[in-house]
Amino acid sequence: MLEVFLVSVLYWLSLLLLFAWLNRRVQHLTARLAMLEGDSADKEE
Amino acid sequence: MRQNLLYAAICGCIAASYLAFVFAPPEATMGELYRILYIHLPSALVCYLAFTISMVSSVLFLRRRERRYDTLAEVSAWLGLLFGAVTLVTGSIWANAAWGTYWNWDPRETTTLVLWVAYLGYVTLKMSLENEERRAVVGSVYNILAFVTVPLSYFSLQLLPTLHPQVVSGSGIGLTPPMTLALALNVVSATVLFAYLLGAMSTVHDLEKRVETLQYLRQEGG
Numbered sequence A: 001m002l003e004v005f006l007v008s009v010l011y012w013l014s015l016l017l018l019f020a021w022l023n024r025r026v027q028h029l030t031a032r033l034a035m036l037e038g039d040s041a042d043k044e045e
Numbered sequence B: 001m002r003q004n005l006l007y008a009a010i011c012g013c014i015a016a017s018y019l020a021f022v023f024a025p026p027e028a029t030m031g032e033l034y035r036i037l038y039i040h041l042p043s044a045l046v047c048y049l050a051f052t053i054s055m056v057s058s059v060l061f062l063r064r065r066e067r068r069y070d071t072l073a074e075v076s077a078w079l080g081l082l083f084g085a086v087t088l089v090t091g092s093i094w095a096n097a098a099w100g101t102y103w104n105w106d107p108r109e110t111t112t113l114v115l116w117v118a119y120l121g122y123v124t125l126k127m128s129l130e131n132e133e134r135r136a137v138v139g140s141v142y143n144i145l146a147f148v149t150v151p152l153s154y155f156s157l158q159l160l161p162t163l164h165p166q167v168v169s170g171s172g173i174g175l176t177p178p179m180t181l182a183l184a185l186n187v188v189s190a191t192v193l194f195a196y197l198l199g200a201m202s203t204v205h206d207l208e209k210r211v212e213t214l215q216y217l218r219q220e221g222g
Helices: A001-045 B003-022 B032-064 B067-099 B107-130 B132-146 B149-154 B177-220
Strands: none
Touching: A001 B003, A001 B032, A001 B067, A001 B177, B003 B032, B003 B177, B032 B067, B032 B107, B032 B132, B032 B149, B032 B177, B067 B107, B067 B132, B067 B177, B107 B132, B107 B149
């Protein structure tokens, strides 16, 4: 039963980490994209 | 839409875990350890689904040459590898409890490992090629060839002599209605979770490409 419990904890933990990583990555990339697009718009003006 | 999918996945996973670890009774021969089935079987089914989506996306990419299909193929393959790894680990724990060893080269174990290694080859191949167009085309062709391992793994129970229990036909493990209900909910919630992850990872992939393109244009412009 200990093995089942450990595997369940690892399973949920890895999915939680994947969620957290995806959220952080989306936030970081969205901010970076906004910055780059802002720079491009400034240059065009 | 994606936010709703996330809430559905979280609620589904909590309910599925409750049914799997509290509601469902212990099994007659395997006792409490059979509960690993509630992670193992949904992961295996989602793994097959992910590689099927990956293969179909590669076929669509080769026909239409639209980059979104190549992205979907790659992201789906990564998720297939993740769920495949869970399947292999939980299967080994089951094997140790049922057969006394973590790995005994049973046809089901072996064909699933071959499947996993074949798709590890796919993502490695894609990472190793520099040219984007070449990477997409070569990767798609390899992906279609690697897909042969999916039916090989799935039908290994029927085609080869194996010790692996057949849950669907009921041989090897007897599932009562509460167990079947718990299993069904676990399969559904794992599929919803996969759908959410597929969408979120595709978004990350697209954003990375847009940032790369803008950075390149910025460097080119001085």
